[in-house]
Amino acid sequence: MEGAILRTENLKVSFGDNLVLKGINMEIAEKQVTAFMGPSGCGKTTILRAINRLHELTPEAKVEGKIFLHSENVYEMEAMTVRRRVGMVFQRPNPFPTMSIADNVISGFILNGIKLKGPEKLQIVEDALRKVALWDEVKDHLKKKGTSLSGGQQQRLCLARAVAMKPEVILLDEPTSALDPLSTAKIEDLLYELKGNYTLIIVTHNMQQAARISDKTAFFYLGELLEYDDTKKVFTNPKNEKTQNYITGRFG
Amino acid sequence: MTPFDTRGLKRRRFKDKIFTSIVWGLTFSCLLVVFIILFYIFKKGIGSINWALFTQGPKPVGELGGGISNAIVGSLMVVVVAALFAIPMGVSVGIYLADNRGKKWAERVAIAVDVLQGIPSIVIGIVIYIWIVKPVGSFSSLSGSVALAIMMLPPIIKNTEETLVLIPNTLKEASLGLGASYFKTTMKILLPTGIGGIFGGCIIGIARITGEVAPLLFTAFGNPAMVKSIFKPVDTVPKVIFAYASSPYDDWRRIAWGGSLILVVFIILLNAIIKLFERKWKVQF
Amino acid sequence: MKNRWRILENKIFVRWLSISAILTMVLLLMFFLTLLVSSWPAIKANGFSFLWSKNWDPVNSHFGMLPFLIGTLITSFLALLISAPFSIAAALFLGEFYPKGVIPNIFRNVIDLLAAIPSVVYGFWGLYTIAPLISHLQQKMHLQASGLGIFTASIVLSIMLIPYSVSLIRQVISMTPTPLKEAAYALGSTRREVITKVIIPSNISGISAGFLLSLGRALGETMAVTILIGNAPELPHSIFSPSYTMASVIANEFTEAVDEIHTGSLIEIGLLLFVVTTIINLIGRLIIKRAIA
Numbered sequence: 001m002e003g004a005i006l007r008t009e010n011l012k013v014s015f016g017d018n019l020v021l022k023g024i025n026m027e028i029a030e031k032q033v034t035a036f037m038g039p040s041g042c043g044k045t046t047i048l049r050a051i052n053r054l055h056e057l058t059p060e061a062k063v064e065g066k067i068f069l070h071s072e073n074v075y076e077m078e079a080m081t082v083r084r085r086v087g088m089v090f091q092r093p094n095p096f097p098t099m100s101i102a103d104n105v106i107s108g109f110i111l112n113g114i115k116l117k118g119p120e121k122l123q124i125v126e127d128a129l130r131k132v133a134l135w136d137e138v139k140d141h142l143k144k145k146g147t148s149l150s151g152g153q154q155q156r157l158c159l160a161r162a163v164a165m166k167p168e169v170i171l172l173d174e175p176t177s178a179l180d181p182l183s184t185a186k187i188e189d190l191l192y193e194l195k196g197n198y199t200l201i202i203v204t205h206n207m208q209q210a211a212r213i214s215d216k217t218a219f220f221y222l223g224e225l226l227e228y229d230d231t232k233k234v235f236t237n238p239k240n241e242k243t244q245n246y247i248t249g250r251f252g
Numbered sequence: 253m254t255p256f257d258t259r260g261l262k263r264r265r266f267k268d269k270i271f272t273s274i275v276w277g278l279t280f281s282c283l284l285v286v287f288i289i290l291f292y293i294f295k296k297g298i299g300s301i302n303w304a305l306f307t308q309g310p311k312p313v314g315e316l317g318g319g320i321s322n323a324i325v326g327s328l329m330v331v332v333v334a335a336l337f338a339i340p341m342g343v344s345v346g347i348y349l350a351d352n353r354g355k356k357w358a359e360r361v362a363i364a365v366d367v368l369q370g371i372p373s374i375v376i377g378i379v380i381y382i383w384i385v386k387p388v389g390s391f392s393s394l395s396g397s398v399a400l401a402i403m404m405l406p407p408i409i410k411n412t413e414e415t416l417v418l419i420p421n422t423l424k425e426a427s428l429g430l431g432a433s434y435f436k437t438t439m440k441i442l443l444p445t446g447i448g449g450i451f452g453g454c455i456i457g458i459a460r461i462t463g464e465v466a467p468l469l470f471t472a473f474g475n476p477a478m479v480k481s482i483f484k485p486v487d488t489v490p491k492v493i494f495a496y497a498s499s500p501y502d503d504w505r506r507i508a509w510g511g512s513l514i515l516v517v518f519i520i521l522l523n524a525i526i527k528l529f530e531r532k533w534k535v536q537f
Numbered sequence: 538m539k540n541r542w543r544i545l546e547n548k549i550f551v552r553w554l555s556i557s558a559i560l561t562m563v564l565l566l567m568f569f570l571t572l573l574v575s576s577w578p579a580i581k582a583n584g585f586s587f588l589w590s591k592n593w594d595p596v597n598s599h600f601g602m603l604p605f606l607i608g609t610l611i612t613s614f615l616a617l618l619i620s621a622p623f624s625i626a627a628a629l630f631l632g633e634f635y636p637k638g639v640i641p642n643i644f645r646n647v648i649d650l651l652a653a654i655p656s657v658v659y660g661f662w663g664l665y666t667i668a669p670l671i672s673h674l675q676q677k678m679h680l681q682a683s684g685l686g687i688f689t690a691s692i693v694l695s696i697m698l699i700p701y702s703v704s705l706i707r708q709v710i711s712m713t714p715t716p717l718k719e720a721a722y723a724l725g726s727t728r729r730e731v732i733t734k735v736i737i738p739s740n741i742s743g744i745s746a747g748f749l750l751s752l753g754r755a756l757g758e759t760m761a762v763t764i765l766i767g768n769a770p771e772l773p774h775s776i777f778s779p780s781y782t783m784a785s786v787i788a789n790e791f792t793e794a795v796d797e798i799h800t801g802s803l804i805e806i807g808l809l810l811f812v813v814t815t816i817i818n819l820i821g822r823l824i825i826k827r828a829i830a
Contacts, residue, residue, distance in 0.1 A: 054425055078544065084431025094422040097535045098444040111432030111440055113543065158426070165430060264727050271729035275634065278626030279644070282703075285696055286647050289654065289662055296665075344557035357558070363819070364562040370750070370818035371568070371811060372757020374784045378791065378807045379571050402564070409561075433543050435550040463655020466759040466784070470791055490657045490760075497661040497764055512658045519653045527646075 005030040005169060005199050006051065011065035013046050013055065020046045022223040023065065028169070028216075033191065033200045035214035035231065037207070039246065042220040044203045048171045051201070052086040053079045069168065084112065087162030087170040092178045093154030095146030095161070101138050104146040104157055105129060108165040128164035132156040132190055152183025156190065163198075170194075172202040176209065188213055207247060211235050219243045290516070297513025300506045305514075310476045310492075316503050320511050322478040326393065326486035330472055331462055333397035333482060338404035339454050345405070346412020346450070347438060353417065362413075369406035376402055377467035385471060391485035396472025400464060404457035411453025415446035448533030452526045459522040463515055465490040489515050572808035579801025587805065593770040593786075595794070600802040602809075604770050608780035612687050612762060613755035615776065616694035617748060624699055624751075625744070628706035629732060636711055652700040660764030663693035668765065675777055685767035686779045693761050702751040709743030709828050710736060743828030746821045753817035757810055759784040783810055 006028035013021040021043045028034050036044040046055075055061040056079060067074040074082050095104045105125045109116055116124065125142065129135040134156045138149070146157055155175060162170050172191070176184040191200060191213050204210050210217055210231065217234040219227040219242075227234055227243045238244045304319045311318030345361065352358035376399050384395040419442055427437040443450065465488075473485040474495065489511045496508035580587070583600050590601020627648060635641040654662075664685075671692075672684030713736050721731045737744065767779020768789060783806045794800040 052429060054429065057421075057425065057428065078540065079428075080431050080433055080543065080547075081540065082431075083429055088426075088429040090422055090426060090429075092422060094420070094426045096423065096426070096441055096445075098441070098447075107427075108430040108432075111427055111430055111436045113436065161426075161430065264730070268727035268729040271732070272634075275626045275629050278623050279630040282623050282627050282651075282699055283644060283647050285699075286650050289659075289696070290650070292662060292666060293654075293658065341557055341560070344554055345561050348554040348558040351554075361558045361561055363822070364565050366822045367565060367815050367818050368561065370753050370757075370814050372759065372784055372814055374757065374759045374787050375568070375572070375807045375811050375814075378787065378804055379568050381791075382571050382575050382804075405561070433547040435547045436543075438550070459653065463657065465655075465657045466788060469788055473792070490655055493655075493661055494657045494760060494764070497657070497664060508661060512661060516654055516658060519655070520650065523649070523653055 003030045004028060005070060006201075007068040008047070009066040009068070011047065011050060011067060012063070013043070013050055014062050015058070016060045020223050021050070024225050026218065026225055026228055028199065028201060030199050031196055032215040033195045033202065033213055034216045034218065035210035036201065036203045036218050036220060037205075037210055037246070038220035040205075041222075043223040044218075044220045045173055047220075048088075048173055048201060048203050051169070051171060052083045052088055054083075054088075080112075084108070084165060085168050087165055087167035089155070089158050089162055089170065089172045089175045091174045093151055093158050095149070095154050095157050097145065097147045099146055100143045101146050101149070101157065102142040105160050105164050107161055124164055128160040131163050131194070132160040133186070134160060150183070152179050152186060155179060155183065155187060159187070159190065163194075167198075169199045169201065172200060174203050174205060177205065184209075207235075219246065221246075293509070293512050293516055296509040297511075297516075300510030301513065302510075305507065305510050309478055310507075313501070318503075318507070320487075320489060320492050320507060322476065323487040323489045323492045323511070324514070326472070326475070326479060327462065327488040327490075329479075329482065329486065330393050330396045330400060330468070330488055331458060333394065334400035334404060334461060335454065335458060337397065337401035338408060338457060341401075342405045342408025342453070342457070343412050343443075343450060345409045346453075347416060347442075349409065349413040350416035365406050365409050368402070372466070373399075373403060373464055374466040374469075377470045380467070381470040390483075391471060391473035392483050393472050393479065393486040394482040396468045396486070396488070397482070399467035399471050400461040403461050403464065403467065404454075407456040407460060408450075408453045411456065412446070412450050415449025415453075416442055418449075419445050445535050448530050448535065451533065452530050455522050455526045455529075459519050459526075462519055462522070463490050465494050568811065569808075572804055572811055576801045576805035576808050579798050579805050582798050583802060583805070587802070591772055595790070595796075595799045598796065598798055600798065602783070602802070602806055604772050605781050605783045605786050605806065607772060608687065608766065609756055609782040609784070611773065611776065612690050612694060612766065612780065612782055613752055613758075615687065615691035616698060616755050617752055618695075619691060620695035620698045620702060620751070621748065623695075624702035624706060624747075627699070627703045628710055629736075631703070632707035632710035633713075633732065633736060634728075648700050648703055650700075651696065656697065656758060656760040657764070659693050659697055660761035663689060663761065663765050667692050671777070678777075680775075680777055683767060683779060685765055686777050687766065687773055688776045690762045690765040690780075690782075691776075693765055694755055694758060697758065697761065698751045698755060701754055702747055705747035705750060705825070706744050709740050709747060709825065712743075712829050713740060740828065742824050746824035746828065749817055750821040750825070753814045753821065756817075757784055757814055759788050763788050 004027035008024050008026050011021055011024040024047060038044050049055050050063055051067055055063055069085065096107055099107060102125045103110065105128050106116060106121060126135060134153060137153060149157060176187050188209060194200060214231045217231040218225060221242050227238060227240045235247060238247060304317055306319060307321050308319035309322045349358050349362055380395050380399040384398060385391055423441055424437055427441045468488055468491055472488060474487050474491050475485045479486045493508045493511045496504040499505060587600060587602055589603050591603040592599050592601045593604060631641055631645055668684035668689050671689045672682045675682035717735060718731055721735045762782050763785040766782060766785060768781050768785060769779040770781050773780045787803050787807055791803050794803060
């Protein structure tokens with residue numbers, strides 16, 4: 001694939017005796033939105049967490065195969081470096097409860113021990129918050145705790161936190177599943193706008209969401225990649241029967 | 253239709269009432285005992301509270317007056333140094349236990365902490381005497397601090413562990429996901445989030461050791477002079493109470509009551525602080 | 538460069554955490570070894586008769602700890618016996634009758650205040666309140682009236698045990714599965730019947746563990762007992778007799794002991810206390826953990 005930023009080679013992940021990903025080979029295009037879909041337990045979140053090596057926190061998890069970020073194998077790099085270059089937004093909004101809104105935005109710098117000067121710091125905070133369309137809502141109380149915001153605002157704050165680090169890839173693990181419809185719409189708009197500047201990978205249960213914001217869609221089933229193509233093609237003319245069944249709502 | 257069987261119902265109700273009254277009665281006598289003891293200590297102690305008690309050292313036998321300023325300073329010194337040893341160590345073990353829950357070694361360490369908590373304080377005194385006082389050849393405030401630090405460890409470890417375990421895993425993942433090291437994640441996210449509980453554990457530890465005499469008998473020993481070095485033997489408030497409690501001099505007993513009141517008020521205040529901070533520093537996730 | 542430092546710093550931190558945890562275990566082991574090694578000359582000199590000889594005579598260098606063993610056991614068990622009804626009642630009150638609400642919460646905090654009073658203050662208080670009462674009682678019974686002895690020490694010790702046993706037993710009791718209780722109520726049982734026939738029997742092991750742990754605490758309690766027990770190194774005739782406990786004899790004689798065997802014998806008593814309380818704690822925690830889980 002042209003302009004691939006991520007490539008997996010025979011990626012297998014198991015938890016104990018349970019093989020969850022059964023050898024995935026795929027490439028992710030740069031500056032595009034890729035949606036991972038499939039029924040629960042199909043491995044879509046597992047592959048996301050394999051990319052920034054979060055599985056290392058689970059003792060029984062075992063990852064085999066390779067993941068290349070550009071041309072470097074992620075598993076031969078320092079985990080910290082990988083995670084800095086690959087941002088992540090989680091299912092539930094999880095701003096750091098002891099930090100203010102502004103500190104949450106620059107938490108990546110704080111946590112990595114990077115000292116920012118006053119004006120530079122403000123600039124980064126404003127830029128990131130503008131990108132996630134939160135600036136106007138919070139600019140007058142940047143010193144308030146991040147947890148004082150509403151759920152939807154918190155999730156946008158978490159997105160800002162990821163964006164501020166200027167990551168090469170942003171992973172989104174069902175970022176709207178814990179939100180109300182209005183907040184969901186806002187996040188979707190936002191992702192739509194971010195596309196073109198960022199490489200986004202989004203795991204979602206919501207087919208409309210995938211159809212609306214993604215360029216490419218990957219369909220996983222029982223740990224295997226069944227279909228992976230332009231979103232339009234996958235939704236209008238799926239090659240695989242299972243994909244078709246899923247899309248038309250016959251299971252899932 | 254058979255009539256509803258009411259045999260013995262009255263008796264059972266009566267028995268139930270008696271039982272309930274007994275439970276109430278015994279519970280209230282517990283409360284009563286608390287008030288009796290506290291009232292007695294206040295009554296006896298309040299008359300002894302004066303400026304001299306805090307500012308003067310002990311007077312020679314036969315002379316009236318004097319105070320326990322040396323012991324108050326000594327107590328503070330011994331306790332603060334003990335806390336300086338115990339808090340970093342205890343919090344570290346707590347972090348280890350929270351992070352390795354369910355693993356074999358963590359279980360063993362947790363059992364060791366439980367056992368440590370149950371060791372009689374006098375035994376800790378003996379061991380520290382053998383470890384520090386005997387080789388150095390002199391009693392010292394420092395050796396007392398080491399003994400008390402060991403007594404402080406279990407509450408600090410347990411509170412740290414229990415607090416950290418309650419913090420949602422997603423916060424840790426969010427921090428690591430930003431490329432933070434485990435060290436920074438712990439120092440900048442987990443510990444600040446759990447500060448209320450961890451602080452509470454430290455205060456519980458301090459409350460536990462402030463009134464102790466047994467481990468200090470062979471370590472900090474005692475010293476009627478004002479001491480500013482941690483390498484010299486030192487008086488502490490509970491030690492003075494012990495020494496004066498069964499003394500034949502009214503004036504000494506008076507001072508011991510004053511000391512008891514100061515000690516009890518101080519420890520009750522510490523308990524109040526714990527309750528206050530647990531509420532105030534409770535972090536919303 | 539910066540990245541390397543971060544990695545190093547992280548490694549040091551992780552290593553330190555494991556070291557601190559292992560140090561805790563090593564500490565315990567070192568305690569045991571220190572006590573064993575330091576009392577070894579005495580253990581060799583005294584032999585096994587140390588345990589059942591009733592003659593404690595430092596001047597002639599003969600050491601038997603039976604008076605202290607008996608004194609400790611009687612005082613502790615008596616204290617446990619006195620406090621048991623109160624502890625169970627208060628635990629039922631807080632764990633079953635009124636588990637939630639403002640007033641029970643206040644009650645709990647008040648009972649916890651008992652734990653805030655230092656041991657030495659208990660002893661001091663007992664010396665001027667309980668001891669005169671007992672002395673009065675002894676006079677009426679035409680006994681030698683000193684007021685100091687096993688009974689006085691046990692009463693004060695029993696008060697000290699209350700906050701500890703109440704919190705342990707309350708925890709166990711409040712873990713009784715609600716369906717179990719509801720089933721009993723649904724059959725028309727009164728509260729007394731539910732408590733005596735369901736709650737207490739189904740938690741009997743946890744409650745015993747609570748008392749076992751309290752016993753462990755009583756055995757090692759030093760200051761209050763030292764002030765109140767009368768410090769007589771001989772076998773007691775009655776529960777009013779002055780006696781001596783293992784912890785008290787250490788407290789009183791350790792700094793005064795000059796010859797090696799005397800010091801060693803006291804350390805040997807300390808070793809015994811250490812071993813016994815360790816075993817009690819291991820068993821107690823094991824049962825409680827099973828009861829609560």
